[in-house]
Amino acid sequence: MWCANVEWSEIDCGEVLSLLERYVDDEVPLEAREPIEQHLVECPECLERKEFRVRLQEIVRTKCRRAELPPGLEDKIRSALARTV
Ligand SMILES: [Zn+2]
Numbered sequence: 001m002w003c004a005n006v007e008w009s010e011i012d013c014g015e016v017l018s019l020l021e022r023y024v025d026d027e028v029p030l031e032a033r034e035p036i037e038q039h040l041v042e043c044p045e046c047l048e049r050k051e052f053r054v055r056l057q058e059i060v061r062t063k064c065r066r067a068e069l070p071p072g073l074e075d076k077i078r079s080a081l082a083r084t085v
Contacts, residue, residue: 011035016046024053056080 016039022028023036040047056077063073 011039013039013043013046016040016043017049020046020050020053024050024057052080 016036019028019032019036023033028036040050060077063070
């Protein structure tokens with residue numbers, strides 16, 4: 001993984017990924033957001049994962065407000081998440 005050559009960031013992909021869920025939920029303190037955002041600017045892999053989570057969160061929120069999840073969607077989300085992590 002090319003992210004191992006971190007010169008441009010104080011935190012690595014593992015740390016970003018472990019914080020990503022809370023970051024997307026806006027639960028990361030401000031001082032921790034900055035290095036994450038910096039990392040996302042320079043790491044397409046983590047950016048892609050972050051955007052995936054943001055989209056997923058939007059989908060879940062929208063669907064949950066309007067109606068129950070369609071059959072199979074929950075499984076799809078679960079397996080998608082399992083692939084991402
Ligand atoms: Zn990364």
